[in-house]
Amino acid sequence: MQRSINDFFRSRRGIIAVGAIIGILGPTLQKLGNPPNMGICVACFERDITGALGLHRAATVQYLRPEIFGFVLGSLIAALLFREFKARGGSAPIIRFILGFFGMIGSLVFLGCPWRAWFRLAGGDINGLIGLIGLTTGILIGIVFLKKGYSLGRSNKTHAAAGYVFPLIMAALLLLAIFRPTFGPENSGPIFSSESGPGSKHAPLLISLAFGLLIGFLAQRTRFCTVGAVRDIVLLKDFHLGSGILSLGISAFLMNLIYGQFHPGFQGMPIAHSNVIWNLLGMILAGLAYCLAGGCPGRQLFLSGEGDTDAGIFVLGMITGAAFAHNFGLAGSPDSVVDGVLKIGGISSNGMIMVGIGLLVCVLIGLTMREKVQ
Amino acid sequence: MEITVDARGLSCPQPVLLVAKEIEKGVFPIIVKVDGATACENIRRFALTRKLKVSITESGDESIITIQKE
Numbered sequence: 001m002q003r004s005i006n007d008f009f010r011s012r013r014g015i016i017a018v019g020a021i022i023g024i025l026g027p028t029l030q031k032l033g034n035p036p037n038m039g040i041c042v043a044c045f046e047r048d049i050t051g052a053l054g055l056h057r058a059a060t061v062q063y064l065r066p067e068i069f070g071f072v073l074g075s076l077i078a079a080l081l082f083r084e085f086k087a088r089g090g091s092a093p094i095i096r097f098i099l100g101f102f103g104m105i106g107s108l109v110f111l112g113c114p115w116r117a118w119f120r121l122a123g124g125d126i127n128g129l130i131g132l133i134g135l136t137t138g139i140l141i142g143i144v145f146l147k148k149g150y151s152l153g154r155s156n157k158t159h160a161a162a163g164y165v166f167p168l169i170m171a172a173l174l175l176l177a178i179f180r181p182t183f184g185p186e187n188s189g190p191i192f193s194s195e196s197g198p199g200s201k202h203a204p205l206l207i208s209l210a211f212g213l214l215i216g217f218l219a220q221r222t223r224f225c226t227v228g229a230v231r232d233i234v235l236l237k238d239f240h241l242g243s244g245i246l247s248l249g250i251s252a253f254l255m256n257l258i259y260g261q262f263h264p265g266f267q268g269m270p271i272a273h274s275n276v277i278w279n280l281l282g283m284i285l286a287g288l289a290y291c292l293a294g295g296c297p298g299r300q301l302f303l304s305g306e307g308d309t310d311a312g313i314f315v316l317g318m319i320t321g322a323a324f325a326h327n328f329g330l331a332g333s334p335d336s337v338v339d340g341v342l343k344i345g346g347i348s349s350n351g352m353i354m355v356g357i358g359l360l361v362c363v364l365i366g367l368t369m370r371e372k373v374q
Numbered sequence: 375m376e377i378t379v380d381a382r383g384l385s386c387p388q389p390v391l392l393v394a395k396e397i398e399k400g401v402f403p404i405i406v407k408v409d410g411a412t413a414c415e416n417i418r419r420f421a422l423t424r425k426l427k428v429s430i431t432e433s434g435d436e437s438i439i440t441i442q443k444e
Contacts, residue, residue, distance in 0.1 A: 010415050084411050086435060091385065146391065154383030157409075157435070223412050228386060236390060236420060294385035 002082065009221040012243060018218045019244035023251030025211045026119050029067070031259045032203035036270035037123035039252065040067050040215070041116035042297035043107035043286075044271075046315070047322035047331075048199050049173065054190050055319070056326035060197025064177035066205050068301065070212020072170040075220035075305025077213070082221070087163025089309030091155035095365055096293055096310050100317025101324070102358035103289035103297065108322065108331040109282030109347050109355055110134070111272055113297045114226035114290070117283065118245065120272060122252035124264035127272050127279050134280040138287020139230045145292065145366035146235065152294075152369055155310055163307030166315070177205060198271050220302045227287065227296040268335045273345030278332065278352070285358045292366055330354045381417070382409040382436065389413035390420050393441070397424060404441040414439060 008014045026039025038044060044061075051062030079085040107113045110131050112120060117135060121128030142150075176191055183190055194200040202208065218224070222244065229241035256262040267274045290296050293314055295303065300318075303311035325331040333345040347355075378396055381389035389408055396404045408414050414430065414437045421428045427442045 010419075086410070088383070091383065146387065151388055152385060155385075156383060223415070225386075231387060235387060236394065238420065238423065240419060294387075 006082070012240060015222045015224065015240060015244035016247040018222045018224055019247030020251040021218060022215055023248040024255050025215065026252050027255035027259055027261055029203045029208065029211060030261060032207055033201055034203050035198040035201040036261070037120045037125050038116055038198070038271065039119040041112050041119070042068070042301065043104055043113035043318070044116060044198070046104070046318050047108060047325070050319050050322040051199060051326070052192050054192055055323040058326040060194050061199045061326070062192040062194045063199040063202055064173055064191065066174060066177055066209035067212035069170040069174040070209045071216040071298065071301040072167050072305040074213035074216020075302040076167045078217040078220040079306035085163065085307050087158045087160045087307040087309065088155045089158050089162065091310050092152040092369065093310055093313045095152055095369065096314040097317035098361065099289045099293040099365070100314035101321035102362060103286050103293065104318040104321030105325055105330055105354055105358050106282045106285030106289060108325040109351055110279050110286065111332045111334065115298055118226070118249045119252055120269070122249055123256050124262050125269040125272055126266045127269060127274055130276055130279045131283045134283025135287040136230050138284040139227060139291045140234065141288050142291025142366065143231060143235050149370045150292065150366050151371040153371070158309065162309050166304045166309065166312035174209070216302060216305060219298065220306060225295045225299040227290040228299065231291060267344065268337065268342050271334050273332050273335050275344065275346035278347050281355050282332065285355050285362065288359070288362045292362060376405065377407050378404045379406045381413055382407055384413070386412065386416070390416045393417050393420065397421070397426070397441070402441065402443050406439040406441065407436060408439065409436045
């Protein structure tokens with residue numbers, strides 16, 4: 001029984017089916033209240049969690065997103081059921097933290113992770129395509145380093161308890177989301193919840209959690225990865241993961257048509273800016289950082305659920321990056337309509353400088369972290 | 375049996391890249407040691423697309439993948 005399930009998940013049909021399921025669930029979450037053209041965005045949702053904990057104070061992007069907790073816990077359940085939970089770590093954790101940090105900066109300059117780039121495109125936002133071009137470019141740069149022997153070194157087996165730490169943090173945050181305790185004066189905080197803006201838009205908690213758990217489970221089994229998809233096509237001529245991502249894009253597009261959520265356009269798209277250069281550069285940075293870290297932000301969550309403590313450190317780097325992105329004014333501002341006039345968004349000069357620093361740091365990591373080529 | 379590639383503990387896509395290099399050299403059999411299901415599946419898929427014969431034996435947390443010409 002378990003063998004035939006395994007065979008299905010590792011088959012081409014398996015990854016296509018899981019891509020289609022994610023593509024159906026994303027727009028459905030939007031229909032149920034999640035922000036438009038977002039479905040599930042790992043970067044945006046981690047940024048909302050960062051805000052909910054008060055680590056940044058951008059009032060419109062604060063909410064403990066149950067999807068993220070579901071991703072990790074769903075992956076943990078799958079890994080335990082299929083005996084793949086393996087506590088491991090020690091492969092250059094601080095470098096993974098830095099890559100997570102700059103991956104988040106790049107994603108928030110664009111306003112979305114690779115998943116959202118697909119969901120944006122599937123909702124008709126042409127900037128999503130620009131983001132995907134940037135992402136692919138970043139991954140291509142990463143591949144150059146991989147070909148030259150880039151490696152963060154081996155991870156080692158560690159105590160099982162260490163592997164449970166990150167899933168337990170997610171479970172604790174989930175409890176905070178459910179019980180909403182208050183510790184501050186006059187029953188305030190510390191859990192912040194946006195009253196307007198993207199953070200205020202969310203599907204009912206239990207549905208978000210259930211969808212997150214399901215995706216976490218399926219993605220752990222199929223090794224679903226948006227960055228690995230591009231990397232494997234270019235590097236190995238392997239279209240396995242790529243077919244899953246394409247399936248996600250097509251099914252999300254069809255679901256948006258069914259739900260009346262497909263609105264093609266370039267400017268003034270929901271929670272998006274139309275500054276081509278910075279959409280491109282933001283996602284080049286993100287693509288490079290994710291490629292050097294071995295997987296997209298979603299994949300890092302799934303890995304952390306199966307005991308990979310280095311992936312957990314990467315996620316903590318992303319959360320820190322989200323805090324910096326808003327506290328230092330680095331994140332992109334969406335296009336907006338002010339007094340009936342469309343105001344094109346973009347990023348601040350701080351954000352531009354940070355993207356430059358991020359690219360430089362990632363290139364230095366790519367150049368200096370090498371195994372001796374045998 | 376001498377291990378050709380020790381891919382234990384390496385992040386994606388390094389295990390497959392190391393195996394790809396060995397396949398290019400053309401000396402068979404190639405014996406690969408891995409400690410994760412993902413790397414194992416990726417190497418298996420890669421070798422099969424190159425029309426090579428793959429057999430896997432599992433011992434504890436680790437797997438030994440033997441890649442041979444048909």
